[in-house]
Amino acid sequence: MSELFFQQVVNWITLGSIYALIAVGFSLLFGVLNIIHFSHGDVSLLAPFFALSVISALGSVLGDAGSFPVFLLGLVVAIAVTGCVGVLLDLVVIQRFRKAPAMMALVATVALGIVLRELIRHLFPNGSNPHAFPRLVDGDIVLAGFPVPLFSLAVVAVSTLSVGALFFMLNNTRLGLHIKAVSQDRDAARLMAISPGRIFRATFFVASAIGAVGGLFFSSYAGMARFDFSIDVGLIGFSAAVVGGLGSMPGAIIGSLMIAGLDTLVQAVVPNGASYRLVFVFLLVICVLVFRPSGLLGRTLVEKV
Amino acid sequence: MAHPSTQPSGNALSAAFIVIAVPLIGAAFLRQFLLAEDWRLVLGLLALFAVVLVVLERLPALETRIETAFARQSRLALLVGIVVVLGFPFALGGNTYALHLCVISMLYAVLALALNFQLGSANIPNFATGASYGIGAYASALLALNFGVSFWLALPAAAVVATIFGFLLGIPSMRTRDSYLALVTIAFGVVVHQLLNNLDFTGGPNGLVGIPVPELFGHAFSDPLVVFGHALPPQANFYYLSALLVFISIVFAERLHDSRVGLAWNALRADELAARCQGINVTWYKVLAFAVDAFLAGFAGTIYAFYVGFISPDNFTFLVSVTIMTMVIAGGMDNILGVIVGAFLLTLLPEKLRAFSDYRILFFGVTVILFLMIRPQGLFPQRLRRYGD
Numbered sequence: 001m002s003e004l005f006f007q008q009v010v011n012w013i014t015l016g017s018i019y020a021l022i023a024v025g026f027s028l029l030f031g032v033l034n035i036i037h038f039s040h041g042d043v044s045l046l047a048p049f050f051a052l053s054v055i056s057a058l059g060s061v062l063g064d065a066g067s068f069p070v071f072l073l074g075l076v077v078a079i080a081v082t083g084c085v086g087v088l089l090d091l092v093v094i095q096r097f098r099k100a101p102a103m104m105a106l107v108a109t110v111a112l113g114i115v116l117r118e119l120i121r122h123l124f125p126n127g128s129n130p131h132a133f134p135r136l137v138d139g140d141i142v143l144a145g146f147p148v149p150l151f152s153l154a155v156v157a158v159s160t161l162s163v164g165a166l167f168f169m170l171n172n173t174r175l176g177l178h179i180k181a182v183s184q185d186r187d188a189a190r191l192m193a194i195s196p197g198r199i200f201r202a203t204f205f206v207a208s209a210i211g212a213v214g215g216l217f218f219s220s221y222a223g224m225a226r227f228d229f230s231i232d233v234g235l236i237g238f239s240a241a242v243v244g245g246l247g248s249m250p251g252a253i254i255g256s257l258m259i260a261g262l263d264t265l266v267q268a269v270v271p272n273g274a275s276y277r278l279v280f281v282f283l284l285v286i287c288v289l290v291f292r293p294s295g296l297l298g299r300t301l302v303e304k305v
Numbered sequence: 306m307a308h309p310s311t312q313p314s315g316n317a318l319s320a321a322f323i324v325i326a327v328p329l330i331g332a333a334f335l336r337q338f339l340l341a342e343d344w345r346l347v348l349g350l351l352a353l354f355a356v357v358l359v360v361l362e363r364l365p366a367l368e369t370r371i372e373t374a375f376a377r378q379s380r381l382a383l384l385v386g387i388v389v390v391l392g393f394p395f396a397l398g399g400n401t402y403a404l405h406l407c408v409i410s411m412l413y414a415v416l417a418l419a420l421n422f423q424l425g426s427a428n429i430p431n432f433a434t435g436a437s438y439g440i441g442a443y444a445s446a447l448l449a450l451n452f453g454v455s456f457w458l459a460l461p462a463a464a465v466v467a468t469i470f471g472f473l474l475g476i477p478s479m480r481t482r483d484s485y486l487a488l489v490t491i492a493f494g495v496v497v498h499q500l501l502n503n504l505d506f507t508g509g510p511n512g513l514v515g516i517p518v519p520e521l522f523g524h525a526f527s528d529p530l531v532v533f534g535h536a537l538p539p540q541a542n543f544y545y546l547s548a549l550l551v552f553i554s555i556v557f558a559e560r561l562h563d564s565r566v567g568l569a570w571n572a573l574r575a576d577e578l579a580a581r582c583q584g585i586n587v588t589w590y591k592v593l594a595f596a597v598d599a600f601l602a603g604f605a606g607t608i609y610a611f612y613v614g615f616i617s618p619d620n621f622t623f624l625v626s627v628t629i630m631t632m633v634i635a636g637g638m639d640n641i642l643g644v645i646v647g648a649f650l651l652t653l654l655p656e657k658l659r660a661f662s663d664y665r666i667l668f669f670g671v672t673v674i675l676f677l678m679i680r681p682q683g684l685f686p687q688r689l690r691r692y693g694d
Contacts, residue, residue: 036484096678102483103430107634108677110627114670122664235495235623242488272503279499282492286477289489293480 006146008268014152016260017159018221021214022237023244023252024163025207031247032183032203035097035105039113041234043086044211046116048133048219049124049227051078071134079212086208087201095200113234120227130226133219155217162210167249169206179203183247211237232278236263239285245298254296259284320374324382327371332389336396338653339403347657358684390548394541404540406656408612411547412605414648417632418554418641419601422561423594424630425639425687426570430483432626433474433490436497437599439621441467441606443501446513446616456519456611464603470497471599475592482577494623501618512617519611526611543612550608551645554601558641561597570594571639571690635676636684643685650684 022044029037055074062070093112097105121127137154140147170176181189182199190196218233219225240259244251259281266280267273288296334350341347361368375382397403416434423429445463448454454462474493478486501507508514518527526542561567569590572580581587610616628651636647654672658665 030484036487093674093678100677100681101428103424103428103487103630104634104677104681106430106484106487107627107630108674111631111670111673111677114624115667115674118664118667118670122667235491239488239492242485246484275503276499279496279503282495282499285492286489286496289481289485290477293482293485295485298485 003146008264010148010152012257012261012264014155014221015264016257017155018214018217019233019237019240019260020253020256021159021162021217022211022233023240023256024166024249025211025214026238026241027244027246027249027252028166028203028207030241032179033094033098033200035094035102036109036238036246037094037207038106038109038234038238039089039116040086040109040207040211041237042113042116042230043082043089043208044215044237045218045225045230045233046085046120047078047082047212047215048225049120049127049131050081051075051216052131052133052225053124054078075136075216078216079209082212082215083205083209086204086211090200090204095197113230117227117230124227127227130224133223133225135223136217136220151220155221158213158217162213163249163253166206166210170249175199175202236281239282242295243285243288245292245295248295248297251295251297258288320378321381323371323374324378325385327375328382328385328389332393332396335649336393336403338657339397339406340400341657344658344661358680390552391545394537394544395535399538401538401540404538404544406653408540408543408547410649410652411544411551412609413629413632413652414551414645415547415554415605416602416629417636417644417648418551418558419598419605420629420633421558421639421641421644422570422597424633425644426562426567426574427591427594428574428638429478429591429594430487430630431490431595431598432487432623432630433494433497434598434602434629435621435623435625436494437467437471437602438606438609438625439497439501439616439618440470440599441603442610442616442621443507443513443606444603445607446516446610447506449517449611450513450515456517456607457521459611460604460607463607464600467599467603467606468596471596472592474599475595478595479588479591490626491623494626498618498622501621507618510618512615512620513610514615516610516614516616518614543608547608547612550604555641555645557601562639562641566590566593631673631676634683635673635680637686638683639687640683640685643683643687646684 022041025040051074054077058070097108135151137150139150141150178194178199181194182196186196236259240255241252244255262280262284263277266277338350394404416438420434423431441463444466445459448459448462477489481489502510518525527539529539530537530541569585572585573590577587632647632651633644637643655665655669658668661668
């Protein structure tokens with residue numbers, strides 16, 4: 001096993017974990033609300049900008065922007081604020097499309113994504129330009145004779161923890177059971193004294209917060225925050241969720257790992273692969289959907305008579 | 306029943322009046338909107354438009370009156386429509402920018418009508434109309450640049466190429482539905498855009514330049530059009546060409562809507578399973594919808610390529626497809642007039658919001674969301690099919 005190969009594997013797992021954090025949100029929101037929240041990627045990638053604002057604000061108050069606690073606090077605040085933005089979008093826009101045809105909600109959230117991107121561009125100082133975003137952790141650790149960046153380990157650990165916590169929450173807590181109940185049958189849940197509106201807001205918060213973690217990792221991975229990152233990342237996260245089967249959390253993770261794997265492979269093997277990566281990724285998406293029309297682990301959609 | 310003979314003739318007269326007045330008012334409104342420079346005037350005109358819509362919604366009797374007038378005097382309506390469209394460039398007083406906006410709006414109207422076969426008639430989401438538009442544009446431009454094919458030959462050739470790609474897209478779409486189908490079309494659009502952006506023979510991100518100007522009977526389309534001693538700017542050539550394409554598309558759409566195919570698409574929209582039980586070949590009609598969409602989009606793409614003379618992948622992004630989707634939804638699904646009005650509105654709006662310069666994309670997004678929230682059924686909602694009157 002050569003070092004280069006090992007590096008690519010590490011790269012693959014890192015990228016896959018980041019995509020999975022975003023894809024899980026798409027899948028969760030679809031499972032509960034039955035709509036595609038196409039701007040979920042844009043919401044997720046608001047987080048790096050929130051983090052930068054908080055860090056610079058704290059830095060000017062404390063006079064020390066570079067210290068690790070300030071940085072960490074910035075990240076936590078960014079995650080919480082992004083979760084709240086998700087809830088806010090539901091309250092202002094998305095909840096009006098609960099009973100509308102699915103395509104209406106899809107187009108509305110695409111437009112919402114445009115609005116979010118443009119808002120960053122205009123409201124964030126110098127929003128059109130890329131902003132440097134620090135690596136969460138620097139340095140390497142030697143594992144099985146090869147150096148592994150600590151950053152990758154951190155990404156994998158935090159992603160596993162977040163998604164594990166999400167699974168635990170869905171399966172073992174009261175809120176999780178309520179979310180499941182609402183996703184199965186909204187009216188029956190209401191009869192059981194569960195308020196669907198509250199559950200929807202909770203779902204938006206959880207999905208957006210987990211997406212925010214993914215957004216922060218992505219910016220950290222790329223070394224910068226850009227307002228238009230979310231176009232590609234959102235599309236890839238959405239594709240991963242659909243390839244895995246909308247509404248299925250394990251599916252979203254498998255889809256993310258597949259897409260990240262192909263992405264890494266193409267960039268490593270195909271000449272000039274970086275410019276063709278999206279072509280390969282989306283051809284894979286089409287191929288998977290040809291043979292599995294409702295995703296790898298999705299519920300089958302064809303009615304039989 | 307005191308005067309059985311005067312009543313219908315009076316109605317016919319007022320119907321004729323309505324049929325003549327409504328298109329003229331519409332054209333006058335469009336002219337003012339196109340020529341408006343001040344953003345306050347633009348917003349005022351938009352408010353007026355909204356008021357008219359609200360009045361029409363509050364007074365359904367008025368709406369039915371206008372509708373029946375047009376249904377009754379359909380020949381006269383056609384004549385008035387043709388006269389208004391032919392005379393419109395003269396009313397713009399040589400304003401080339403306004404004429405240019407008209408051409409682009411009409412091309413988008415064709416694209417929206419094309420998508421309407423899918424989204425409106427059959428409720429098949431398609432985020433790849435922009436890609437078909439691009440395939441048409443690139444196919445014709447490559448034919449013209451590399452093989453010297455004339456515009457008139459490139460036009461059908463590009464439509465055929467686009468249709469083949471439409472069929473190709475239709476094949477993976479046969480089994481998928483709803484959001485999954487939406488993703489297949491999104492993926493197709495991204496693949497086409499990325500390929501155009503990266504392949505060498507399409508000129509990469511720089512696109513194709515120097516597409517020759519079409520000629521007809523020795524009249525180059527870059528020359529001013531002289532009609533009865535009145536010279537119109539060169540854009541008028543393309544104005545009439547795209548108006549012809551819109552006209553053909555409308556006829557195409559109406560004929561299809563009234564045919565077995567249109568009925569089958571509507572059945573698909575209502576209930577795919579029930580349609581299948583009625584013996585409708587669901588798969589074939591779905592693929593056909595993709596092909597028809599790509600066919601018309603290919604035409605529009607060719608005209609665009611030869612009109613502007615320069616195309617690049619960024620003219621055919623995912624955002625373009627989303628805009629076309631919005632035109633159909635905002636205008637009114639399965640309503641030909643609504644779709645055309647939607648196309649004009651959404652093409653002109655960003656241009657007229659130039660006063661907000663950098664903020665116009667933001668305004669565009671906000672407008673789309675507000676539109677879907679306030680009037681989800683579209684400007685002109687789809688009508689029930691009427692038989693026997």
